[in-house]
Amino acid sequence: MTFAQPLFLLGALAALIPLLVHLFDRRRPRPLPFGAIAFVLRSQRRTASRLKLRRLLLYALRTLILLAIPIALARPQFRRDAQAAALARGPAATSIVLDASLSMRYDTGQGTLFEKGRELARAALRDLRAEEPANVVVCAPNAQPPGAPLFDRGRLRSIIDDAKPTFQPADLNRCLELAARSLEESPLAAKRIVLISDFTQNAFHLEAPAPTVKGPNGEPLRPEVILRDAAGGQKALPNRAIVDLRIEPALQAGPRTFQFTVTARNFSDEAMNDVEASLRLGDQTVSKGFLELPAHGTAQKVLTWRFEDGGTFRGAVALSGDGLREDDVRPFVLQVPKEIRALVVNGAPSSVRYRDEAFFVDAALSSQGSPVRESMRDAAAAFREDFGQYDLLYLLNVAAPPPDVAAKLVAFVENGGGLFISMGDHVEPEAWNQALGAILPRPLRLVKTAAVPGEEEAAAHAAKLGQIDLGHPIFSPFTGQAGEGLVSARFYKYMLLEANGEKGQGAQILATFDDGAPAFALARRGKGRVVLFTSTVDRDWSDLAIRTSFLPLIQRTSSFLTGSLEEREEMRVRVGGTVTLRPEGNQQPAEIRAPSGEAVTHKANEDGTITTGPALEPGVYEVRDGRGQAIASLTFAAVLDPAESDLTRIQMDALESWFGEATVKHGDGANGDEPRVPLWTWLIAAAAAAFFFEGVLLRK
Amino acid sequence: MILDAHTLSKLHGVKLRARAVMEGVLSGLHKSPHQGQSVEFAEHKEYAPGDEIRHIDWKAYGKFDKYYVKRFEHETNLRAVMLIDGSASMGYRSDPAGMTKLEVAATLAGALSYLLVRQQDAAGLAVVAGDRIGEIPPRAAAGHLNLLLDELERLEPHGTTRLFDAADLLAEKLSRRSLVIVLSDLFDDRADALKRLLQLRQRKHDVAVFHLLDPAELTFPFDDPTMFLSMEDDRRIEVNPREIKQSYLEEFGAFLDEVKRTCAAADVEYERVLTDQPLDQVLLRFLGRRQGGRG
Known part of the structure; x- marks a missing residue:
């Protein structure tokens, strides 16, 4: 503690006055013979202990008054040890490193850690001696070298005032290195780094070397380090966060129904019960649930919502808030597919329903939850239709179309239409290759018969599916037991395809038979997609149609071919990352706006895509065209890095060892806290209170 | 005429003061306190010519067949003994221009003596001071008054209060029904002293208590630190009076209440x-009450 006006402390000697008065006041009381002395004696005996206490209190209060006033006038101030040491060592060039990572947004109830950190930074600046130059490093992910330490306190103060916390982790190692390098630019021998942070474990990499500065002879020296804890020495900062959000269509619950699987993690030592998880669309909360989060554990909650119409939806999933609210919200942008209009071209109709080529496909597409609204025609009728009114065509065991129809089909696919082709007895490879070779994934070769249905051991000789690309959106649900219905299917006949030729470039084999022949082949042609199934969708060549996997396979293939399966994947980017937008048709993005309304830089690439970012804040980013109209399909969400939600505090011992224990000083919360009300005010208040109570005692 | 204490204190000697008080009292009374005579049988005497025939005791003649004449002693209306507490504490006076409690007691006793003797009542005196108990038996003779007044004149406060012993003495000496007037501050260390004194009432004596107090004892008007000295022994205490005033007033109030309650319980006039x-007002009030209450 130091005093601004130490001479006033001499006044504290006045506190001895009551004692001296007590010791030397030997005035002889007036003797008085008194008749009723017995009553005086009795009264004195009765009040003796009370009077003694009263006299003691009076003495204490008077001493307090006479002591508090001169000390208050002397203006006492708390000073940190580090400052006292600095006074002894001489002036030091100082670099103030202020942690601006996401975790500094933690709100303790009395303001955020960053606000506290900013106060500590201002206090550090105030504490500098006039001959000590300084600079400030606001430790954001893109922190720049701060420049040589300077004496312009106003400028440094404005850097601190303007500093804002980011939404990203901060690399304190790098910031300390920047600070150390900048200190080398000062001619002063002593160097000092003041580090203001919440000291979370993730912010430091203690495996890397600690910062050093060059000494007079070029030798590395450890600077003095003052650690100021914005979290005020709290052992832990309890936090929970949404660490993952998976959005998937829930076809079983109907078309345009999605399930939002929220994964939340508790980073604290105590379990958290009844944590509310809610799904918000726009400003409206549409679904809620509760989570039980064990200590340092995770829990999942599935929230389901059915969208009435297709379109682009923005929303968020949120947990009930805690100190760090930012990581309790996970924004998303979701493209909900519109209804798929499909034309099923039945190449082998039959009056016996179950013998009809399209019987099983029709059943799959018209089932509950199907996103498809189908129209069924025979080949002749279908080829007269305007394909433009459909999103998807099914060609089921159809003979090769005439050239004009083939041209319509190619144009349909290249303009973005989806085409599903299945084989059958009506399919002639040569004719097909000639008519639709431009869009087939691979040219057709010939039909292979693995077994004849009904013959002995036909099932044993029939082909099965071999390799299946389970990573592809069409097959991704068929993992584990769910794939049983797929691998158990028997295929008696199937069309062999040519090896990858020139025309076959870009084809992707999604599944093969056990002999390696392709079963499902995919090709992107223009803006459209074509899936070729080399067997039949009725029971003529295979029994896949009666397997449990058939229905989801057909529905997912339909969704995939119209582009709605991938689009249902959440479009998101990590905060700090860049995103590549793929404009379609005549979409011409002109500006990208962050959730706060700030413009985000973007760059057009040669392939027509646009790279934008970095996205510096979480939330939904809006893409607008030249007329300012929002392009809904390009809207995307930026989400936080869940690593920064872990607010586990670093072991200060380890940190001190890293810096070098001899060089570390603590500007702990107590010292860092400049009292809002100066100490002298409290002293004056105490003196006034003592004066009041003395008066009360004297009146008694 | 009202005789205030200051005026009275300027009169030198108990005689003057007592007379002044008595005259004040007489001028305040509306009728004579003289209540008529009574006679009391003394002895028989054989009849001789010249004796009052109406005094012949015919019952004795019946028994002895001789004429006896009753002889009667001419008696006063009343026998009164004034018991004065002459202890050192009675010598206290807070106002140097005023009278001590003992002077007030002597003045009251003197005035009462005047009044008693004037109406041919017998007046006696008992003074208790330390070890000494002085006594002048009650008589109604005019010359007796001077004796009483001289004794009162000589009173000097000394010694401790010994009401207990005085009570014993009076109980022993007073063979006939008497009025005992106690003049004291009642500061007796023996808690039951007053009760003992009031037991005289049980012996058919009439008892009246004049409780003499200095105003300072009642109000404790001291401010500066004071060394209080006992007037009867060597006790002393240094206190700040302001600190104990409240407690003192409570203690003293309780003492006064106790005295008053005890007197009332013993049917003693207080x-x-x-x-x-x-003082004339005090006596007038006292006499007025006696005329009305006890006749």
């Missing part, structure tokens, strides 16, 4: 007398 009060 009169609190402050040394700055007009």
Whole structure:
């Protein structure tokens, strides 16, 4: 503690006055013979202990008054040890490193850690001696070298005032290195780094070397380090966060129904019960649930919502808030597919329903939850239709179309239409290759018969599916037991395809038979997609149609071919990352706006895509065209890095060892806290209170 | 005429003061306190010519067949003994221009003596001071008054209060029904002293208490630190009076209440007398009560 006006402390000697008065006041009381002395004696005996206490209190209060006033006038101030040491060592060039990572947004109830950190930074600046130059490093992910330490306190103060916390982790190692390098630019021998942070474990990499500065002879020296804890020495900062959000269509619950699987993690030592998880669309909360989060554990909650119409939806999933609210919200942008209009071209109709080529496909597409609204025609009728009114065509065991129809089909696919082709007895490879070779994934070769249905051991000789690309959106649900219905299917006949030729470039084999022949082949042609199934969708060549996997396979293939399966994947980017937008048709993005309304830089690439970012804040980013109209399909969400939600505090011992224990000083919360009300005010208040109570005692 | 204490204190000697008080009292009375004579049988005497025939005791003649004449002693209306507490504490006076409690007691006793003797009542005196108990038996003779007044004149406060012993003495000496007038501050360390004194009432004596107090004892008007000295022994205490005033007043109030309650319980007339009060008024009030209450 130091005093601004130490001479006033001499006044504290006045506190001895009551004692001296007590010791030397030997005035002889007036003797008085008194008749009723017995009553005086009795009264004195009765009040003796009370009077003694009263006299003691009076003495204490008077001493307090006479002591508090001169000390208050002397203006006492708390000073940190580090400052006292600095006074002894001489002036030091100082670099103030202020942690601006996401975790500094933690709100303790009395303001955020960053606000506290900013106060500590201002206090550090105030504490500098006039001959000590300084600079400030606001430790954001893109922190720049701060420049040589300077004496312009106003400028440094404005850097601190303007500093804002980011939404990203901060690399304190790098910031300390920047600070150390900048200190080398000062001619002063002593160097000092003041580090203001919440000291979370993730912010430091203690495996890397600690910062050093060059000494007079070029030798590395450890600077003095003052650690100021914005979290005020709290052992832990309890936090929970949404660490993952998976959005998937829930076809079983109907078309345009999605399930939002929220994964939340508790980073604290105590379990958290009844944590509310809610799904918000726009400003409206549409679904809620509760989570039980064990200590340092995770829990999942599935929230389901059915969208009435297709379109682009923005929303968020949120947990009930805690100190760090930012990581309790996970924004998303979701493209909900519109209804798929499909034309099923039945190449082998039959009056016996179950013998009809399209019987099983029709059943799959018209089932509950199907996103498809189908129209069924025979080949002749279908080829007269305007394909433009459909999103998807099914060609089921159809003979090769005439050239004009083939041209319509190619144009349909290249303009973005989806085409599903299945084989059958009506399919002639040569004719097909000639008519639709431009869009087939691979040219057709010939039909292979693995077994004849009904013959002995036909099932044993029939082909099965071999390799299946389970990573592809069409097959991704068929993992584990769910794939049983797929691998158990028997295929008696199937069309062999040519090896990858020139025309076959870009084809992707999604599944093969056990002999390696392709079963499902995919090709992107223009803006459209074509899936070729080399067997039949009725029971003529295979029994896949009666397997449990058939229905989801057909529905997912339909969704995939119209582009709605991938689009249902959440479009998101990590905060700090860049995103590549793929404009379609005549979409011409002109500006990208962050959730706060700030413009985000973007760059057009040669392939027509646009790279934008970095996205510096979480939330939904809006893409607008030249007329300012929002392009809904390009809207995307930026989400936080869940690593920064872990607010586990670093072991200060380890940190001190890293810096070098001899060089570390603590500007702990107590010292860092400049009292809002100066100490002298409290002293004056105490003196006034003592004066009041003395008066009360004297009146008694 | 009202005789205030200051005026009275300027009169030198108990005789003057007592007379002044008595005259004040007489001028305040509306009728004579003289209540007529009574006679009391003394002895028989054989009849001789010249004796009053109406005094012949015919019952004795019946028994002895001789004429006896009753002889009667001419008696006063009343026998009164004034018991004065002459202890050192009675010598206290807070106002140097005023009277001590003992002077007030002597003045009251003197005035009462005047009044008693004037109406041919017998007046006696008992003074208790330390070890000494002085006594002048009650008589109605005019010359007796001077004796009483001289004794009162000579009173000097000394010794401790010994009401207990005085009570014993009076109980022993007073063979006939008497009026005992106690003049004291009642500061007796023996808790049951007053009760003992009031037991005289049980012996058919009439008892009246003049409780003499100095105003300072009642109000404790001291401010500066004071060394209080006992007037009867060597006790002393240094206190800040302001600190104990409240407690003192409570203690003293309780003492006064106790005295008053005890007197009432014993059917004893109680009169609190402050040394700055007009004494003729005190006596008038006392006599008025006796005329009305006891006849």
